[in-house]
Amino acid sequence: GAGVSQSPRYKVAKRGQDVALRCDPISGHVSLFWYQQALGQGPEFLTYFQNEAQLDKSGLPSDRFFAERPEGSVSTLKIQRTQQEDSAVYLCASSLDGQGNTGELFFGEGSRLTVL
Amino acid sequence: QKEVEQDPGPLSVPEGAIVSLNCTYSNSAFQYFMWYRQYSRKGPELLMYTYSSGNKEDGRFTAQVDKSSKYISLFIRDSQPSDSATYLCAMSANRGSTLGRLYFGRGTQLTVWP
Numbered sequence: 001g002a003g004v005s006q007s008p009r010y011k012v013a014k015r016g017q018d019v020a021l022r023c024d025p026i027s028g029h030v031s032l033f034w035y036q037q038a039l040g041q042g043p044e045f046l047t048y049f050q051n052e053a054q055l056d057k058s059g060l061p062s063d064r065f066f067a068e069r070p071e072g073s074v075s076t077l078k079i080q081r082t083q084q085e086d087s088a089v090y091l092c093a094s095s096l097d098g099q100g101n102t103g104e105l106f107f108g109e110g111s112r113l114t115v116l
Numbered sequence: 117q118k119e120v121e122q123d124p125g126p127l128s129v130p131e132g133a134i135v136s137l138n139c140t141y142s143n144s145a146f147q148y149f150m151w152y153r154q155y156s157r158k159g160p161e162l163l164m165y166t167y168s169s170g171n172k173e174d175g176r177f178t179a180q181v182d183k184s185s186k187y188i189s190l191f192i193r194d195s196q197p198s199d200s201a202t203y204l205c206a207m208s209a210n211r212g213s214t215l216g217r218l219y220f221g222r223g224t225q226l227t228v229w230p
Contacts, residue, residue: 004159033217040124042204042220043160056217091159104150105218107159 002026004108006092012114013082021077021111023092032075033105034067035091043091049075082115089113119143122205122221131230135192139205139221142186146207146219149181151190154202154223163203164190195228202226 005024013019025032031050035043036059045059051072060067064082069075079086089112093105122139129135137151148167152160164179166172166188172179178191188207192199202223 040222042120042122042206042222043218044220045217048217093159104162104165107161109157109159112157 004092004094004106006090006108006111008111009109010112010114012116014116015083016081017115018078018080019082019113021079021090021092021113023075023077023094023108025073025075025092025094026106027073028096029094029106030072030097031095032069033093033095034075034077035093035107036061037089037091037110039088046077046090079113082113084115087113087115118222119219120205120207120221123224124222126225126227128227128229129195131195131197131228133195133228135195135199135226135228137190137192137203137205137224137226139188140186141188141207141219143207143209143219144183144186145209148208149179149188150206150208150218151177151179152204152206152220154204156201160204197228197230200227 007022033048034046037043047067048056049069052069064080066078089110091110093107095105120141151164153163154160166179166181169181169183176193180189202225204223205221206218208218
């Protein structure tokens with residue numbers, strides 16, 4: 001498809017397990033963002049890539065969270081030793097260019113993580 | 117205090133009503149203002165975008181920005197049941213390569229009943 005694709009759509013993990021969430025952005029989009037959306041809240045910024053370079057990771061809540069985009073297209077968000085407070089929808093978004101764009105992000109449908 | 121405040125509602129209106137949604141913010145560096153619509157279990161989709169102060173109209177939707185008051189609004193005319201969704205305001209500052217980093221309100225849940 002032409003949109004941002006995320007997998008898995010739903011993930012249930014036991015506390016302490018590691019999880020990996022995948023994002024396939026729109027082809028040719030330079031910028032890629034990860035956001036975390038808790039129930040009843042707006043999305044909160046986690047991290048930003050311009051091609052393969054992670055230019056901003058100030059929103060990652062702890063060192064258990066790690067993101068990569070090694071070839072400048074597909075990105076993976078990894079959460080180690082999951083905790084219950086990590087339960088949220090993880091949204092990936094891409095945009096054509098990070099320089100001078102209008103902030104128009106195209107979001108995927110999200111990966112809903114539930115930690116038991 | 118969050119940088120962007122938005123009343124979560126819920127807001128319930130009859131079909132054909134005019135809907136007014138609002139957000140306030142505290143960071144005077146914000147230059148770009150957006151409204152996203154999010155259907156249940158879907159990602160947000162961009163509805164309206166404005167730069168700095170002023171009004172912008174697109175069909176039944178009008179976005180207003182008042183930077184002096186740090187207040188933005190979205191008006192929906194002739195509301196339809198298909199408008200039922202959560203509406204998120206979002207804004208960003210001109211910060212170079214992270215221009216696209218958005219600060220979101222918590223969203224207002226809107227139901228338009230026939």
